[in-house]
Amino acid sequence: MTARSKSKRQANRKLKSEKNKVKQKELKRLHKIVSGGKELMEVCSEVIDEKKVQEIKEKQLEATLKKEFIEEVKEKIEASTSKKATKKKRKGKVMKIKNENTGKLHEFDTKTLKDQYGSYPPWLNVGNHKRKIKRRKTAIQKGQFNIGSVL
Secondary structure, three states, rough: OOOOOOHHHHHHHHHHHHHHHHHHHHHHHEEEEHHHHHHHHHHHHHHOOOOHHHHHHHHOOOOOOOOHHHHHHHHHHHHHHHHHHHHHOOOOEEEEEEOOOOOOOOOOOOOOOOOOOOOOOOOOOOOHHHHHHHHHHHHHHHHHHHHHHHH
């Protein structure tokens, strides 16, 4: 709204001032409503009985206990299914090697060369191993799997 003449500028100013007056009136109304709401809350807080508050707390405790129980059951189910899935995936033999630094026992699968935590052994070059696996998969898909040429 660019007004070059004096009359248009004055008209625009009047419009702006009217809008601002409406906004100020609305703000005053909102302040009255909010202050009235605070008074109502104070009155209502006196009316509420302590028994109702205790009942609400008990219901919340029961709900949280139920949620925790459900989560525990889900975790048990997931743990049992994940163990079954790992048993099915493993088709190679298991090598047990103790880590000298940490003292933990790692069980490496001879087929995947991963331990129970999903990591490769330190003596294996992971990049080369992954490239070999990729080559095998593509060769199998194309039907060009010759043991001497792919490995």
